[in-house]
Amino acid sequence: MASYGSSGGGGDRVPGVGVLAEAVDGLEIGGDGERRLDKYDIPVEVSGEGAPAPADGFEAAGLAEAVLRNVARCGYDNPTPVQRYAMPIVMAGRDLMACAQTGSGKTAAFCLPVVSGLVVPPAGGGSGYGYGRRDRGSFDRVAKPRALVLAPTRELAAQINEEARKFSFQTGLRVVVAYGGTPMYNQLRDLERGVDLLVATPGRLVDMVERSRISLEGIKYLVMDEADRMLDMGFEPQIRKIVDMMNMPKKSVRQTMLFSATFPPEIQRLASDFLYNYIFVTVGRVGSSTDLIEQKLEFVNDGEKRGFLIDLLQKQSAGVANSKLQQPLTLVFVETKREADSLRYFLQSKGFPATAIHGDRTQQERESALKSFKSGTTPIMVATDVASRGLDVPNVAHVINYDLPKSIEDYVHRIGRTGRAGKAGIATAFFTESNHPLAKGLLELMTEAKRDVPEWLVEYANRPCYGGSSYGGRGRRGGGGFGGRDYRRSSDYGYGVDDSGYSSRGGSYSGGGGYSSRGGSYSAGGSRGGRANYSGGGASYGSSAPPPRYYPSYPMGTTDISASGWD
């Protein structure tokens, strides 16, 4: 393969680029690589009353026949760890807050049991197969979905829609997507033909409900993907409106599931408003995904960034050109929409095929940028945070944080665009003086992931940081500081903690099913009878071991959702 880029010197100005080129060279880009989805000794924490045992396989999870056939069509042999744990919980009718690393298969973890639940008729009637279609009523102008999946960006909504359609193939169910930036007409036509599962961004959904084109009164399943983002300050009012003021069945009636790779404690507290006697599952500590991601940090001055980037890309390109591999897909994150365009033009002027995705581009431009990136036509994509969450582009080999984000959560999600589904990847970040507030979080994350930590990062992390804090605000109030831990287990929230486990705020429990998969004993106590059997109240916890440390949980920091083109 030819290398690209025509200028910039290509010397060794960037320490470590040789290593990087070698590492990229070793990624088997374009091939399957070594997929290590289920080969990890993964720590798991489950808390909540009567959690069902994890399923050994898709069949054991009790998925409907038609759904199992679709799983096989997708080529999934075994469930990923988060799927093993989440599927039985959803199938048992329980609410769920699930925290699992990027690229670990969370989409299927909620889609499969939800689709299965929609296919299977309620006890006492119907044939099951195709139940949704018959129940729907034809050409009703008010669409009444039975399942709603909310996602923060249009591209992510489109991606979940694709996945859900695959899992619903030949089930008779209809999956419809609704997101902003495109004329409503086609989406309304689609809805009029009936909908069982609706995937939507919040803004477009509110609009459609207010125009009385969608009714939420029949919602049985509510899923929030990237839930901590959805409940961050930017989206929370819209979410509250959708859930509390638009006729959706109340939480004890519907089933609610929240998924993300990061869950700051304060966001968990907010999220619990939407959940009924839920189970909290966290699968994998830092490193179970990020083990697959080689993280590198370069200390630079703002004025040096472009030169460093060019050097990096040239080295990478040259490394790949010497092999038979395709040019690696490289995602470059910047802070602003203006910088995204400016950097794209700069890269193009240097001979690098680059595109850009951000909130000021039309939806058509955004979609075509993503398409040309995925296909390798423009193997470099410059992006704002609009591309940081959920997007599953196979073979992204390198994520470059040209500008670091404000919060460590955003960093975790950004680097998670590589190292997906068991494949390896590289993440390089340009750290400048102004990123001082992020130093502590980066240090903790890289230490957890057993990465080499540069001396200067330790110094920055230990130095007091005044002003410009990305840590003030919501997330810090939660205490505990690590987003993979059930906030209910923190004494800050009024839960007593003793050696034998935890007792709830509102009462005591017996026979609960708390367990930890490592060393902890498993007790599957509790009923599988679904929501009707629960009398409310808190949770019981069986594991006395301190929870493992997960992603540092600082606040999301993004307050202006339109700033980077969300929704």
Ligand SMILES: Nc1ncnc2c1ncn2[C@@H]1O[C@H](COP(=O)(O)OP(=O)(O)OP(=O)(O)O)[C@@H](O)[C@H]1O
């Ligand atoms: N059981 C499975 N076997 C093989 N591949 C799988 C399985 N489940 C999911 N995948 C693949 O893994 C990839 C990542 O899945 P997915 O996008 O759901 O990750 P995620 O956990 O939602 O990540 P993120 O936190 O970034 O949103 C997808 O390409 C998906 O097709």
